[in-house]
Amino acid sequence: MCSVISRIKPVRRLVALERSLSSKTEGWSYAATQNRLLCPGVNSLVETLRVNGRSYSTTMAMTPGLLFRQLFEKESSTYTYLLADKDTKEAVIIDPVLETIDRDLKLVQELGLKLIVAVNTHCHADHITSTGLMKKRLPGLKSAISKFSGASADIHLLEGDKIAFGRHCLVVRETPGHTDGCTTLVSGDESMAFTGDALLIRGCGRTDFQQGCATRLYDSVHQKIFTLPEECLIYPAHDYLGQMVSTVGEERKLNPRLTKSKEEFVDIMNNLNLPKPAKIDVSVPANLVCGLHGV
Numbered sequence: 001m002c003s004v005i006s007r008i009k010p011v012r013r014l015v016a017l018e019r020s021l022s023s024k025t026e027g028w029s030y031a032a033t034q035n036r037l038l039c040p041g042v043n044s045l046v047e048t049l050r051v052n053g054r055s056y057s058t059t060m061a062m063t064p065g066l067l068f069r070q071l072f073e074k075e076s077s078t079y080t081y082l083l084a085d086k087d088t089k090e091a092v093i094i095d096p097v098l099e100t101i102d103r104d105l106k107l108v109q110e111l112g113l114k115l116i117v118a119v120n121t122h123c124h125a126d127h128i129t130s131t132g133l134m135k136k137r138l139p140g141l142k143s144a145i146s147k148f149s150g151a152s153a154d155i156h157l158l159e160g161d162k163i164a165f166g167r168h169c170l171v172v173r174e175t176p177g178h179t180d181g182c183t184t185l186v187s188g189d190e191s192m193a194f195t196g197d198a199l200l201i202r203g204c205g206r207t208d209f210q211q212g213c214a215t216r217l218y219d220s221v222h223q224k225i226f227t228l229p230e231e232c233l234i235y236p237a238h239d240y241l242g243q244m245v246s247t248v249g250e251e252r253k254l255n256p257r258l259t260k261s262k263e264e265f266v267d268i269m270n271n272l273n274l275p276k277p278a279k280i281d282v283s284v285p286a287n288l289v290c291g292l293h294g295v
């Protein structure tokens, strides 16, 4: 197993999480987030969250020592996320897109970061990942994706795996349903969840291709995402309406699909009648090999 990935038994995970939460510094603690006030309409660009009297943009990390950037690729409406330890400079990128590789690597370089893992939340059908090309440009960079994606990568992720960067980490939760290999990546303090296409803001990933299964997606979201703290920020892989962030509490209450019964959800998903993603026939084969096929 790669050294940046640690696999711990589920019973030990709680103990480890408790330890990491109790070691917070700068007068901030996970418990403190329980008191934070969410401004109304947290989705909007300019609104703020308040923690212990301090204001934060919804695109800033609230974990001390964590650098966080939300980046957008407009053709596929994909969000890429860059997270780094401010002290060690070790960084992880989530769902980078081929078209924006130069922008993303420039930012990494400008910020003096050392990118150690490029992770895909799943095998995307609508755009080509840049992880393969990034690996060519940054020797030492490791690619990661779920074992159940069927895609090649340096690291095949499983439930409970931890992707460590400096003193931070992302914990893998398997959330299949949009595809078999969908994962949600949760920050170690459970303040942020990168949900890929499993849960979108007021929506969810479609289930009509690539092993899609509406009942599986419903169970994944209810068991693996809606069980996170209600203040946990939701960062999806896409948004088609300009929304950038939500929370577990908001989606539990307001998601028009996932607040329904499982039977109603399946009916909604079976009747979306969406056109196929325009690039599906090139994206899927390419993403099965880190985005390098035919590129």
Ligand SMILES: N[C@@H](CCC(=O)N[C@@H](CSS)C(=O)NCC(=O)O)C(=O)O
Pocket (backbone or CB within 6 Å): 076, 124, 125, 126, 197, 203, 204, 205, 206, 207, 238, 274, 275, 276, 277, 278, 279
């Ligand atoms: N028009 C886009 C594809 C839009 C789309 O199908 N998005 C997917 C996620 S990317 S596979 C999805 O699950 N959408 C759910 C929804 O309710 O919109 C294109 O041609 O690429």
